[in-house]
Amino acid sequence: GAVVSQHPSRVICKSGTSVKIECRSLDFQATTMFWYxxxxxxxLMLMATSNEGSKATYEQGVEKDKxxxxxxxxxxxxxxxxxAHPEDSSFYICSARTSxxxxxxxxxxxxxxxxVL
Amino acid sequence: xxxxxxxDSQVPVFEEAPVELRCNYSSSVSVYLFWYVQYPNQGLxxxxxxxxxxxxxxxxxxxxxxxxxxQTSFHLRKPSVHIxxxxxxxxxxxxxxxxxxxxxxxAGTRLAVHP
Numbered sequence: 161g162a163v164v165s166q167h168p169s170r171v172i173c174k175s176g177t178s179v180k181i182e183c184r185s186l187d188f189q190a191t192t193m194f195w196y197x198x199x200x201x202x203x204l205m206l207m208a209t210s211n212e213g214s215k216a217t218y219e220q221g222v223e224k225d226k227x228x229x230x231x232x233x234x235x236x237x238x239x240x241x242x243x244a245h246p247e248d249s250s251f252y253i254c255s256a257r258t259s260x261x262x263x264x265x266x267x268x269x270x271x272x273x274x275x276v277l
Numbered sequence: 278x279x280x281x282x283x284x285d286s287q288v289p290v291f292e293e294a295p296v297e298l299r300c301n302y303s304s305s306v307s308v309y310l311f312w313y314v315q316y317p318n319q320g321l322x323x324x325x326x327x328x329x330x331x332x333x334x335x336x337x338x339x340x341x342x343x344x345x346x347x348q349t350s351f352h353l354r355k356p357s358v359h360i361x362x363x364x365x366x367x368x369x370x371x372x373x374x375x376x377x378x379x380x381x382x383x384a385g386t387r388l389a390v391h392p
Contacts, residue, residue: 164320194379206379209379255320265311265323268313270319271318271320
């Protein structure tokens with residue numbers, strides 16, 4: 161159980177275009193979803209936290225107008241990278257949790273590799 | 278603020294040898310601790326977690342970790358590694374910020390198992 165999927169797994173786009181990444185919890189309802197960014201050989205950096213039906217909470221330094229997050233249902237969250245630039249190229253990983261409790265395990269998606277040309 | 282320190286960025290080891298990946302955390306409150314594994318170009322998979330109770334936690338793939346409150350450590354161990362254990366390992370601790378419970382990760386330890 162507790163499977164999280166991401167789509168697409170890999171995307172290449174031109175500079176200036178927007179890219180949408182989907183994150184789905186397949187067999188559980190995720191009240192909270194998280195979006196992370198990972199640069200090569202580095203750890204995960206939390207970008208934002210979203211709860212179903214409410215606005216996402218962004219971490220310091222993350223541009224909310226550039227990284228649009230929508231958590232429209234208990235099984236789907238989307239991250240849209242708007243007006244992408246080469247420096248946005250990275251590995252984006254989402255995770256989902258069933259509740260807000262600190263002891264609850266976060267389940268991670270397989271990640272999306274974004275390359276902006 | 279809470280932080281997680283993984284003392285070794287890389288750990289090379291021969292197949293069938295034991296291994297320990299070190300993790301220390303800083304916190305003045307009760308914490309929940311996790312170890313995740315990441316294989317190349319994949320997301321993170323939970324290895325094990327400590328929430329409460331016994332300080333020795335057993336996880337998947339033969340891994341175990343021991344919570345040591347006095348030393349604020351949560352080291353990961355395996356008595357005999359396989360080539361397939363080659364991956365990146367992340368230690369993580371929960372913390373509360375802005376009303377949410379979030380995970381903060383260590384920098385990761387690259388385990389390289391050699392034949």
